[in-house]
Amino acid sequence: MNASKCKEVRINARRVEKIRVQDEEVEEFDEFVCLGVKVSKDDGGTEDLKNRLRKARGAFQSLRKIWNMRSIGKKTKVNMFKTLVRSVLLCGCETWKMTKCEEKKLDAFSS
Numbered sequence: 001m002n003a004s005k006c007k008e009v010r011i012n013a014r015r016v017e018k019i020r021v022q023d024e025e026v027e028e029f030d031e032f033v034c035l036g037v038k039v040s041k042d043d044g045g046t047e048d049l050k051n052r053l054r055k056a057r058g059a060f061q062s063l064r065k066i067w068n069m070r071s072i073g074k075k076t077k078v079n080m081f082k083t084l085v086r087s088v089l090l091c092g093c094e095t096w097k098m099t100k101c102e103e104k105k106l107d108a109f110s111s
Helices: 046-062 064-068 074-090 100-110
Strands: 032-034 037-040
Touching: 037 046, 046 064, 046 074, 046 100, 064 074, 074 100
Parallel strands: none
Antiparallel strands: 032 037
C-alpha cells in the first residue's frame, strides 16, 4: 500500500487515532469522489444516493423507445432494466449509510 494514494473518511467512528501505512499518516477527508461515487463523512451517502437516482432516471428515460417496443418481450425488458438501469443506481451503494427513508426510495425505483 502507498499512503500517499490512500484517503480516509470516517463515518460514525469511535476511534480517533491516525491510520498509518509504512510510518506515513493516511490523509483524512470530510468527503471525496472515487470512481464517480461521492463518499461523505456527514451524510453517509445521502447526496450520492440522490445523484444515483437522477442518473438512473436518465438511463431509464434514454431507453424509452425500447420500453414502448412491442417486438421486445417483457422478460428481455426486465433483464435490460436490471443490467442498464439498476446497475447505474446501485453503483457505489456499499458506501451508503441506509435509513428507512432511503431504503423506500430505492425500493420504489427498482421494484
